[in-house]
Amino acid sequence: MTPDRNNPTPDDPENGVLDSTDSIDTTGIGIIDGATAQVEVALPAYAADDDDVDDDVVDDGRTELLEQDDAPTDEVIDTAASEPATIHTDDVTVIPAEDAAPPAPAADDADIEDAVIVPSVTGPQPATRRAAHHLDDVDAKHAVERLRHPRPADVSLQSRRLDDFEASRETPDLLTADRLLDPAHVVRPEPEGVWQHLLYVVSGHRLNLGDSKRARARKEMDRRIAAPLTGGAKFVPVLSRKGGVGKTTVTTLLGMALADAREDRVIAVDANPDRGTLAERVGSTSGKTVRDLVRMRGEVVGFNDLSAVVARDETRLDVLASDADPRVSEAFNDRDYHDVAAVAAHYYSVVLTDTGTGIVHSVMEATLELADQLVVVAGMSVDEARLASETLTWLETNGFAEQVRGAVVVLNTSRPGTPLVRAAELEAHFRSRVRTVVRVPYDPHIAAGSAISFRELRPETRLAAREVAAAVVEGLRALSAAA
16 A cells, blocks of 8 residues: 555655655656656647647656665656556656557548657656656556547538528518517607697606698608619709799709708709899808819818808808809809709719700700709799790700609799789699609798898798799609709
């Protein structure tokens, strides 16, 4: 029986127990021929790429043991010639293999990692692990243990289309809010309308009858105006062959209604070769004109550069003014308009153009070449209505018949009181020639001739402006769908 190390006996020195193990890095106690022995095992140093090496190491049989009896404690002897023995450690197996031959490789040796052979040790090695060795089974056969490490089969990843799933499996797109949310617990917004909101407040927010008819109509109009537009920038000229019918006013109202309801950018360009007043219809001015943009078009590399040229009102409508000097503005030609239009199309989704009365002017020709939707303004008098109808005829006979069929005619009431002409007859005439006819009522805020505030307009005036904007957007969407 092996003596207890914790209870030394007088014959410990004779049993081969060392007085001190401070100089030995890896020691253990084993039994050889009934006597105790201390052995030293030097483990190989791990390299940086030893991640794939298993912790089990096989010795080549040349591990040296300390002599059991008379040899000094610091002398290392070779045990290759001594009786064979198997040394077991916690995770290391050392088998002397002096006469042993490795077993024949099996059919599946492709999945077997080669055993690591520990070289012979000539002396104590530093930085070795401490392990307990037990020597037994001296008659065991000499063999080299080969470690089998089956590798997992490769997992093939494959993508599957939504329609490749089984019929019983649901895809993530089926988890919609309408399906998952309980209507009883969904908080509805406060209703709009006098009686609807009053009942909602009195009932402690328990009775919500929804919006009034007028509020629902307004929100529906917002959705029509804010409908997305595909493709590049859309050009919408506002034109008439007669001055004083409210062409600039209609351009301003249309631009404000578009900019107020849409999320993208809208700009109105004053392309009147004469003295234009579009910039005076908005609350602020930048002091720059279309001529300045033509001169600096090569220097515009971002929207901030363009923002220094245009003026913006409370609805986010940007306005590019014309030159105040008629002699300078007369020099504004079709080539200049194309340069301005190219810059505006890069930063805006909708480009409105307030044209002059000269329908055969070169700027008008360039404007019509880029036009996606036409807006023709007619006054509420016989001569104004006739000139507007003649404008449609001129466009039809000069290659713009298709644009005329999809055009919008605005009957602008610029004088107070009941008009002398019958508005129903005018609407019937223009409806036979164009897609939509909208009547804009008289508004004293507009008749003052100063800057227009969209919020200060009469409700019926704002509604008319929004109807024009909705008709324009619907025409642009129909044009994109047909393309």
